[in-house]
Amino acid sequence: xxxxxxxxxxxxxxxxxxxxxxxxxxxxxxxxxxxxxxxxxxxxxxxxxxxxxxxxxxxxxxxxxxxxxxxxxxxxxxxxxxxxxxxxxxxxxxxxxxxxxxxxxxxxxxxxxxxxxxxxxxxxxxxxxxxxxxxxxxxxxxxxxxxxxxxxxxxxxxxxxxxxxxxxxxxxxxxxxxxxxxxxxxxxxxxxxxxxxxxxxxxxxxxxxxxxxxxxxxxxxxxxxxxxx
Amino acid sequence: xxxxxxxxxxxxxxxxxxxxxxxxxxxxxxxxxxxxxxxxxxxxxxxxxxxxxxxxxxxxxxxxxxxxxxxxxxxxxxxxxxxxxxxxxxxxxxxxxxxxxxxxxxxxxxxxxxxxxxxxxxxxxxxxxxxxxxxxxxxxxxxxxxxxxxxxxxxxxxxxxxxxxxxxxxxxxxxxxxxxxxxxxxxxxxxxxxxxxxxxxxxxxxxxxxxxxxxxxxxxxxxxxxxxx
DNA sequence: ATACGGTATTTTGTATACAAGCTAGCCACA
DNA sequence: TGTGGCTAGCTTGTATACAAAATACCGTAT
Numbered sequence: 001x002x003x004x005x006x007x008x009x010x011x012x013x014x015x016x017x018x019x020x021x022x023x024x025x026x027x028x029x030x031x032x033x034x035x036x037x038x039x040x041x042x043x044x045x046x047x048x049x050x051x052x053x054x055x056x057x058x059x060x061x062x063x064x065x066x067x068x069x070x071x072x073x074x075x076x077x078x079x080x081x082x083x084x085x086x087x088x089x090x091x092x093x094x095x096x097x098x099x100x101x102x103x104x105x106x107x108x109x110x111x112x113x114x115x116x117x118x119x120x121x122x123x124x125x126x127x128x129x130x131x132x133x134x135x136x137x138x139x140x141x142x143x144x145x146x147x148x149x150x151x152x153x154x155x156x157x158x159x160x161x162x163x164x165x166x167x168x169x170x171x172x173x174x175x176x177x178x179x180x181x182x183x184x185x186x187x188x189x190x191x192x193x194x195x196x197x198x199x200x201x202x203x204x205x206x207x208x209x210x211x212x213x214x215x216x217x218x219x220x221x222x223x224x225x226x227x228x229x
Numbered sequence: 230x231x232x233x234x235x236x237x238x239x240x241x242x243x244x245x246x247x248x249x250x251x252x253x254x255x256x257x258x259x260x261x262x263x264x265x266x267x268x269x270x271x272x273x274x275x276x277x278x279x280x281x282x283x284x285x286x287x288x289x290x291x292x293x294x295x296x297x298x299x300x301x302x303x304x305x306x307x308x309x310x311x312x313x314x315x316x317x318x319x320x321x322x323x324x325x326x327x328x329x330x331x332x333x334x335x336x337x338x339x340x341x342x343x344x345x346x347x348x349x350x351x352x353x354x355x356x357x358x359x360x361x362x363x364x365x366x367x368x369x370x371x372x373x374x375x376x377x378x379x380x381x382x383x384x385x386x387x388x389x390x391x392x393x394x395x396x397x398x399x400x401x402x403x404x405x406x407x408x409x410x411x412x413x414x415x416x417x418x419x420x421x422x423x424x425x426x427x428x429x430x431x432x433x434x435x436x437x438x439x440x441x442x443x444x445x446x447x448x449x450x451x452x453x454x455x456x457x458x
Numbered sequence: 459a460t461a462c463g464g465t466a467t468t469t470t471g472t473a474t475a476c477a478a479g480c481t482a483g484c485c486a487c488a
Numbered sequence: 489t490g491t492g493g494c495t496a497g498c499t500t501g502t503a504t505a506c507a508a509a510a511t512a513c514c515g516t517a518t
Contacts, residue, residue, distance in 0.1 A: 018304055018471065020292075044500070054473045056285065059501085060292050063249075067296030075247055076479060076500060091386040098327050157320040161390060247501060273470070283503045288471090305470060305509060 019053045023061035026051060031070055031081055032170045038083040042071065069168050084172040086224050092165055093217035097210040099162050100146065104193065104209035105202040106153035115152050116198060122148060123194050130187050135177050145190075176219040185215060248282045252290035255280060260299055260310055261399045267312040271300065298397050313401040315453050321394055322446035326439040328391050329375070333422065333438035334431040335382035344381050345427060351377060352423050359416050364406050374419075405448040414444060 030036045048058040062079050065071045073079050084092075111119075122145045129138040150159045177183045189212040196204035259265045277287040291308050294300045302308050313321075340348075351374045358367040379388045406412045418441040425433035 020471080021304070045498095055500090056472055056474090060289055060471095063289050063292040064296050067293050075250070078500075088386065091384045094331070095328070095384070095387055095390060098331055099324070102323070102327055155320045155324070157317065157394075158324055161324060161394070164393075165386075165390070249501080274468095284470090285502055285504090289501095307470075307510095 018057065020057035020060040020064075023051055023053060023058055024064050027061060027065055028070065028167070031065075034173055036081050038081050038171060040081045042079040042081065044079070068164065070171065082168075082171055084168060086221070089169075089172060089217060089220060092169060093213055093220075096162065096165055096169075097213035097217075099158060099165070100213055101206040101210040103146075103150050103153040103155075103158060103162070104196075104205035106155065107149045108197050108200050108202045108205035110154060111152055111197055111200065115148075119145070119148060119194065119197060123190060126187065126190060130183055133183075135175065135183065138177065138183065139175075142186075172220075174220050174223060176216055176223055179219050179223055182219045185219075186212070189215065247286065249286035249289040249293075252280055252282060252287055253293050256290060256294055257299065257396070260294075263402060265310050267310050267400060269310045271308040271310065273308070297393065299400065311397075311400055313397060315450070318398075318401060318403075318446060318449060321398060322442055322449075325391065325394055325398075326442035326446075328387060328394070329442055330435040330439040332375075332379050332382040332384075332387060332391070333425075334435035335384065336378045337426050337429050337431045337434035339383060340381055340426055340429065344377075348374070348377060348423065348426060352419060355416065355419060359412055362412075364404065364412065367406065367412070371415075403449050403452070405445055405452055408448050408452055411448045414448075415441070418444065 027036070036042070042062070044055050044058060044062075048055045051058065062071060062073060066073045066079070070082055071079050072082050107115075122141060125141045126138060126145065129135075129141060150162065153159075177186060189208060193205060193208045193212065196208055256265070265271070271291070273284050273287060273291075277284045280287065291300060291302060295302045295308070299311055300308050301311050336344075351370060354370045355367060355374065358364075358370060379391065382388075406415060418437060422434060422437045422441065425437055
């Protein structure tokens with residue numbers, strides 16, 4: 001899949017997967033990166049041309065993205081990038097709180113010494129990026145941390161469901177951590193979580209993680225109120 | 230989409246949706262009905278011929294089903310009906326317990342008098358089918374009941390996530406209610422739930438619903454142990 | 459007899475051609 | 489001048505043709 005001229009021999013590095021699969025990944029990137037804005041209509045011919053593929057694999061990719069909720073296919077009308085409105089966030093975050101809370105509980109009960117060491121390292125990295133005010137890296141490491149926790153919890157379907165919802169949340173490009181004081185709050189919640197994990201306190205870890213997610217929602221709501229005011 | 234001869238004019242009643250959409254629905258039916266057995270390989274050309282459509286819309290349908298987890302597409306190797314093993318059930322049911330528990334909690338807090346009337350009717354229907362030993366209709370009404378509760382709870386994304394997981398559970402053609410005494414147990418749990426709903430007891434409804442789902446899992450496990458022994 | 463390799467066939471993945479529906483713009487008429 | 493319907497084009501949905509990879513089959517050699 002080229003992003004410039006029509007490919008002469010399709011030589012791009014490693015062509016391991018199918019074009020439709022590559023299209024899914026590229027479109028996910030473009031949607032997450034806001035190159036394709038929420039609500040925007042996707043013209044199949046134009047997009048296929050842009051990706052350097054034909055409409056057939058592109059349409060298969062759009063079906064997948066539609067199933068993920070990233071685009072909405074209106075039959076005979078076209079395909080549109082999904083929009084996540086505040087009302088959606090208010091519904092999704094409580095679900096995430098439940099699910100991630102369960103992850104935290106299970107992780108606290110199953111965590112090994114080696115796991116704790118790795119989590120401590122990630123947490124230290126979070127502290128460092130926070131101190132530097134490097135919000136982007138904080139987000140990155142934060143993601144890795146939550147992912148690691150899911151791995152420890154060990155429920156693959158739970159991981160799957162959380163992953164689906166997280167993809168959706170990426171649609172709303174809100175960076176609540178840029179809110180005054182939220183970064184410190186978040187860090188504090190992470191510290192408390194680490195403590196609960198060290199103590200293998202399942203109830204505590206669940207409670208803290210739920211609170212962490214709901215605090216994120218509250219911060220987002222403050223942010224959105226601020227923008228609309 | 231015909232299931233017999235090649236269609237002459239494609240005149241079947243109302244052809245509102247696209248062939249790929251119809252194929253999704255038909256394949257879902259066939260998978261749920263075990264016409265397509267778990268693990269079975271799906272030959273695109275043969276299946277397309279059987280559905281009376283070409284491979285293009287069929288492949289789009291398979292992409293959708295793959296995203297739902299009903300089939301697994303192995304690149305360049307073919308498409309297979311997904312298999313749900315006991316280990317999967319042990320992961321999925323606890324998630325369902327969480328989610329449906331939340332539904333029960335929210336529903337208990339928001340339920341209106343009219344809602345309660347309708348739920349009472351559904352519950353009465355459950356009691357009747359149980360008394361008749363009509364397990365199939367019990368399952369049907371039970372589904373409608375849970376669906377109604379989700380409507381009352383009002384979280385559309387929660388509904389969506391639960392729906393996704395339920396589709397998966399259909400893959401394992403579990404009929405735990407056929408287990409000795411499980412039908413009566415289930416009925417008892419439903420009675421307790423109705424009481425909690427009438428009392429608008431969110432905590433109680435959540436606890437009962439969680440227990441209901443986990444009891445289903447336990448029954449399934451007894452059933453599976455029985456089969457393998 | 460068995461294992462390895464090469465060829466033929468089958469099957470997936472992609473492109474293109476074709477059909478049908480939707481949109482928009484224009485003209486006629488009130 | 490505004491409204492209604494018709495036509496032209498543009499876009500989606502489907503079928504088919506083609507390319508490439510995987511599988512199966514067969515023959516040969518050890």
